[in-house]
Amino acid sequence: MTDPRPAELDIAPARLSPWRNLSFVWLVPILALAVSLGVAWKAYSERGVLIEITFQNASGVTPGETTIRYRDVAIGTVEEVGFTADLSHVVVSARIDKDVAPYLDESTEFWVVRPQVSTRGISGLSTVLSGVYIEGAWDESIGTARLSFPGLEAPPLVQPGRGGKRITLRTTDGTMLSDGAPVFFRGIEVGRIERPRLTVSGDSILADAFVEAPHDRRLTTATRFWDTSGFAVSFGASGLTLDVESLASLVAGGVEFDDIYEGGEPIGPGHVFDIFAEEADARRSLFARSVANAVSVSVPFDDTISGLSPGAAVEYGGLEVGEVSAISAEVTETEFGPEVRLLANLAIEPSLLGLPRSAGKDETLDFLEAAVAQGLRARLATANLFSAALIVELVTLDDPPAATFERNAEPLPVLPSVPSELPDFTATAEGVLERINALPIEDLLQQVIATLASVEDLARAESTLAVPQSAAALLEDTRALVNDEATKALPGELRAAVADLRAMVAELKESGAVEDLATAIERASAAADSIATASAEVPALVDDLRAVAAKVNGLEAEELMASATRVLDSADALIGTDEARALPPALTGALEEVRTALSELRAGGAVENTNATLASARDAAAAVAEAAASLPELSARLERLVGQAEALVAAYGDRSEFNADTLAALREVRSAARAVAQLARTIERNPNALIMGR
């Protein structure tokens, strides 16, 4: 065996091309590189769009952690929190998913969701643990993409893209409207109110409200809104009612709406609705005025406007056409130095003036301009007899002081005014006389005549034939009294006196001697008081008569004749007394004196006679008072007569003809008494009326 010789090993490497020599393992790094690059490219290409949101402050917003959410799905993350150049705002830079970025357009709103406790409940509770996040909202359409957005400090009332209708509510009292107050439809919350704001003129408050779909279909021109804030306590036939709409509306306020009639027209967005104070008001408002189209004008008043308040009516020929919206003072420069003018702003509703419903401001101002040229003026008037409240009256005067409608005045067109006739004393005096003239004296006398006619009929009745002859004589006397010239002449005299007095007043207006006249008027007032006292006794008389009627059932036939005789004797005595006969002539005499005085006054004509004239007037008034003073006496006698008649009637049996006749007679007497009572009441109720004229 030989040692195994190692064979020569050809160790020369084959000269192969470097490409053929390549190991397949090289595929691995290439693949890894490709995958890595692919992942990197994917990450880069899917990298979101960087947007900027500006907030007042960024409390709780943390870079890298705070997410941007849309419908509670995270669509991005805050990358950086910085400031604007002037440090006035915080700029939050956030990266938003590419898919949603195109939707971020004009409609986009961002706000920070934080835990919030309000009257509407607790929201954002989840952010207590997870930290705040930024919520975004936008509509479903792709608009012009933006990269910079102003952020909201609070969640928006209406998120973009939600169906519904935005309307505007108008009111004059903003206390019931608060930001976010609910809008109810039949007790169901269907919308919210945004932050209320004042109008430019400051006389009303506007608040935008959003009513969600599908409830926004309920909004038509027939819709009325009313205030449901707070609670209402009412006491009526149904007892005590406490009405609380909801706890939320109790605290935050709220409005409710409903269609108050069928067939309202659909409304467009931004329609303006007035808010009524109560549901009842809203439902009544169907034909009521709306201030929606009201045209404002201002009226300067020279006299005091105390008693005029905003809300007071503006009347035109007695018809309410608007209201006083505001009262203010204005300083104007005159040649005598600055002068304060009192201004009242009137809101006039064109449709109530009779202008077409479509009439706008211009048409209304055209109308007013023409009307002013024809004598239309504003003036103050009392709202009614018993209150000091004033209203503004639009009156057309025959001969108005020259004035023009200052259409282009700032801030409001100016409607000229005339001095009110309120403080004018002569006007009041005239009113007094008109009152006296209107007193139902004539009616009273007619009643008396009718009464006596009844009594005559009674006396002629068969059942009273047995009554002694004196009854007939009595009735004759009675008739004589009634037919007395003086009595008949009384109304005519009065009228003449009134006419004369009026004439005198007209003259007094010129002479202006008001003070003396005041004394005269006081006298007249005293006279009126006497009449009132006299009349006060009349109701007692009526009561007695009633008592007589009540006693008709108790019969005592035996006493009939005697009682009848007594009654008729008494009546005879009464009518026969000088006083009774003298009364009408006394009145006539008084009136004669007045007339004489007045004719003297007129004859004298001028101021130098005024004092004498007024003295005469005073005397005349005193005479009237005197005559009136005898009225109670007459009344007392009448009462006595009735007392006896009562006994007489008591003696009669029921169903007797005399009884029936007597009852008829008494009925007449009663209605006569009623007429007297009516007169008394007229005077009693408004003693002012005699003096004040209204």
Place this chain on the structure above:
Amino acid sequence: MENPGRTREILTARRAGLVGCSRCGRVHAPGAGTCLRCGSRLASRDRLSLQRVWAWLAAGIVVYIPANIYPMLLTTQFGKTSENTIVGGVIDLVEHHAYGIALIVFTASVLIPIGKFIAIAYLALSVKSAVMIRGHGRQRLYEVVEFVGRWSMIDVFVVAILAALVQFDFVAAVNPGIAAVSFALSVAFTMLSAQSFDPKTIWDAYEADDT
């Protein structure tokens, strides 16, 4: 260190004109395709060895980049999700004064992988050109790299275990990020790279010096 002169006295299989099986060590006559004992493929010197080293190394480095850029851990606590990269996690640990853990993580996730890249690259380069460390030193370096490589997986294990254990929905949850996968791949690729290296080539240079 060994005396380089003594190496000349060693008779290598190649010098003896034989081919040694790299798995069981049996020598065969040149030209034999497969080992007669264990059946593995025979080659005196794998011509593609270096290529494979470089290729795996390149792959390892490529995937090591995303492993460091992308988050390793997605930690969710009370709805807030935070993402941690490897280095970010180490910084977090340092900030929480957990220096020991920070050191372990830093060593296992940064020092060792990068050291491995450098070591393997050095070994691969040393085959072809003159280097400072002699053969025995390089042999030991190779052994260390092969031994230590697997321990880099400790990071991946931690992530896997955390992700499996910490799943409490809203309160706390841990999920692996992309970096966990890339890091695991990077470790695997560098291990393959180290394995592809034929330590015999360390000594060939000395053989070449003799001839």
